[in-house]
Amino acid sequence: MDEIPSSQTLACSAPELDFTILGLDLSSIPPISVLSAHFKDDEEDRVKATLRRHGAPFTGDVSKAKVFIGKVGTKRRAEFELRSRKLKVEAVVESKRPASPVKVGERPGKRMKVSESLNKPIVNDVQGSTTEEESLNGSETEDEGPALKRDTPETSPVEPEDSTAGPPLIFKDHSGEDVVWVVKVDWMNECLATGRLAPLGEQLIFKGKVLERPPPLISKHKSIKAIFSSPTRPSSQQITAKRPQTQQEILERAKSDASATKPKSSYQHERSDGHGSRRFEGRSFAPSAHKPNFASQTANLLQQTTSENDGEDTDIPPPPEWIIKRIKYSCQRFTPGNGPNEDFITQLKKIRTARTLIDDEIGVRAYSTIIASIAAYAYKLSHPRELARLPGCDEKTAVLFVEWKNTGKIQAVEDYENDEAMKVLRTFYDIWGVGAKTARHFYYQNHWTELDDIIQYGWNDLDRVQQIGLKYYDEFLEGIPRAEVEQIADVVRQHAIRLRDDRITVTIVGGYRRGKAASGDVDMIVSHPDLDATAGLVKDIVVALEDAEWITHTLTMSLNNTNRGQCTLPFRTTKASGAGFDTLDKALVVWQDPHWPTLEADLAENPKAKNPNIHRRVDIIIAPWRTVGCAVTGWSGGTTFQRDLRRYAKYVKGWKFDSSGVRTRATGEIVQLEGPEGVDGTPEDAERRVFEGLGLEFVPPEYRCTN
Template identity: 50%
Template structure:
């Protein structure tokens, strides 16, 4: 036992210990057909976790809904399921089969159905209600990401069916399609969680919520601006365009409503729900299909040597690849990513495509581009050949194709499409409102029909949250970057007030983009802690009250005491259920304004209601107990992809769950002391860390990682 303690950080009994479900390795899903996971109602981190768990169990994941045999979803209502499938590009109609119960059970277990005489099949079918076919899992709470062509394919094996016991009446007469026409079944996501608990795949038929087959989409798609609906200036607040058009058709069935929705789809979506810009293939093939054009875009091909290569002196003698490329290191937390990349111009173009994917609800595309961008940003040489890109972990032929196009033409057609897209301009306008994410931006535009900030104020002000109202009110001010000098001054003021409400033992550190070296930041993120853990309990309340008293805070938009309410313990590990997000520390999100200005006394003397002319800033104050302050600093100092890969690395390398409140073992739910807080004398040092940075370095060491300076974590 002593030797074990010397080789790994100490594991402590957590306050919320639980026993995890059987290890995913005990569940074998390799015999199931390709599975598609719908993003509806999933937090991003939970969706990623589910997909990784499925892969751990040997499942074949696909991001192409057209090839999926099983779709996992949280959605229960058939109409909503059909809508979600259509939003992902799959138009369907419900199908009721008349298969025998023996075939249903065999197919659900992954076995081929037996041939039976027609008379026997008809006799059994009379006792079978609705039975479900190939399963698709869709999440009920959000529309899924745009399907990304993917992945490996396996021969169809088991197909899930649902059997309803009962009255012996045959299901409604919908003819079963011929064997060559595939059926699709939507399966409740609880099938996977229950199968993990059982340690074996449960029959799918008991979890199927919707069985369907694909139908052709409507032949035409008028653009949004061609729709004869109520104009922006005359419609009622909160009135949906779609609702206005079909209000007189209360008896319309799901297909009629789907056709109506398609007629009013935004012009920048083709009839399959795909965007008209960018690539949709994960690797290989020509993915540059122009939506609705009927022919592929004329992009440069990857491995055809061009005259441009000769003219620019491209050489087959490429630079020696860095060690992380040779070793195929896929996690951004294992390599250095500086802020100034020699390939910054090309990366900036990819970031535009990534943002477009975010705004159009393509979570898969966002992750794919994020991974590629992080790899390109870590590459230390200026790229001169697509073969260099092909060698980088996380990059594939589609990125190399984009590079060739850019190198040969000086532009990328997909980026030009993004820049010229009117829908994306509006979506980005809304997305840049503080408190409005990509999903809400789409709701504002596509559901409510708003086109600008004036529409929001005129037609929907009362429907906004308080945070969103503040975001609209100070829209331009919040977009104005904060210089480093001003960030530092705000940090000094917060620290002074933290000491004032406690004592000189308070430590603070400005994190976020400032710590990574940005010359101007969108907001200020600051962590406050104290070596005496009792001093950080509920301190955020006192800091905010003190700052408000001096006039530095004009609005407190969020005051969270999640960590204090659980006695500042590490977030409990849960294998299933909703997540708490990456961060669950005590925090205050506030609007900041310098209360003093040069002519303040004169202005107030002439007009007691004179307004403060100073600009408003966004400031986040985060509180961490000293026991896990290293995790907090690490969690708030890296780029988005760096943080995502840090969590993935912790899971796959150690079976740990990492977040900014600490680390827990996924096997037993116990807290893992990676910072040596409890005096563990091993390879991470003796006793408690003296500074926040020292605690952060212990986190890297305890996780088996080389420490990276914040300036080396600029993955975007």
């Protein structure tokens, strides 16, 4: 061989992997196995062949492997891959550490005693935190989406990796414990490039202590023939349900489960297919010996009735028309806010929250679809066969329902609510400006377990939005009554009229418009028939409200719509034109009523008396009149309603819908659904024209509650 190929040419997809590097001996490393996730074509086989050629003690038996190599980039993914192979591990728990050095004398105090330097308002013309109505990752330049918030762009971390350098002696541990290592395939490439064992360095993704290994692949007391001729796995290990072909088979499956002995709950998970965790299977979170099961293995069956034994369906109501017509999109059906199955939906929402916190986007969307279908169902669920008729629901949904119906609880929810790691993640996730990814970073990488840890160790690394979210943590979690929402909107309207004229309209959207008794924040669409009147209006309103002391902090301000001439967002967007959150001009602010009953007396006694009124989150969105109907539509529906509205526009009409208007995907031309500029009527009238233009029956806001 003339020369040793570079590490780039030795990527696992390159033909050079077929070469043998003279002098490279991997026989000294512990038994090694390959994690197959993310490999393409024959990449996995070639990695295995390369390991064998260089003497590595390769094994396919997880019970024996000490080193795992693959295309794994994060500690969390490594733990998931090990768990999916029934290998229970515990990461080395390091002491809490600051995200960055904290200078002596500058460390802030405990929560609710944060520096008062936050009281100065700021204005940022940048993309900011999203609200209840804003988009999921992957949505199409849309600012209407779920209540799932909200990593701010300034500090949202890249999924962290364990960058701890490897020890000088490769794969050595002096603790005497059973230890495993997970390394990137790039480590093998470095070994090939240098012709010797390379240090682990940044290629080491995870190192953990083994708590429990799976049984050997082939027991010495059982022949291969016996293994493959075994009819079923013992019920005490695992019960998996195959997808039934008919609704009747779901019932039969449930009946057979009822006659079986309920197994002891234990974590079970099959290998991921590369699309996130399986929709309903369990997944553990905390780096500890306790591994919660986030999906029940089995469920007790509902009491059988005579009609069931006779094969009759007289106890099941006839399916609604939208089921008979196989309506796919939730924007085509009516979903009330308080349907007959809210108690079961509440349980499913908790499982969805768990999926959010572990970054299972597919699971979140799957549960959102399931919840939206059940919410639209007009009857009280009484039988698992009813669920089989609903879009997105399958046999595992039925199992969850049966478990809840018989026991009054779901073990998946119990595990979520009792798991300490999930409690911490939920606490961090409830900070305004902190999304699920940042919450995981705080807990798993920085080892923070309470809000005071963030203040003590990481205050200087929070952006201003997160600092404010932490300062008013408890206040932002309190719901805003409808009367207070209306009062806030009226104040904004009065100031906007003074700035322009009495043709200003203010439409309260979000949860308030869907009929919620209390809202998490206040969302409003402000518009005016004259195009010039809405240009730059959001900035004028914010300045006026700040001067009147209604706004204490401006978290984010966007003028992208004004800057692009208040036109519908281009089909192919650029960062300069605004996308996603910045579809329309908007301001996200902290609101506080500057008046209170004892104001004069308090100020007379103490000129620096603090305002006792609660702080609220308020979003002011400005829409030009020609597309105000799209804005009101785009900010009024529940999460799944808005997602399906965009999907309907895309797949049924061939259009791109967002709150700035509609464009055709074929040519990018604007589709004017609301009539010419300056048309008479109200924003609500324009909204009805949007539904008509989309070919949809108008769904009143109080029936867009897809949860």
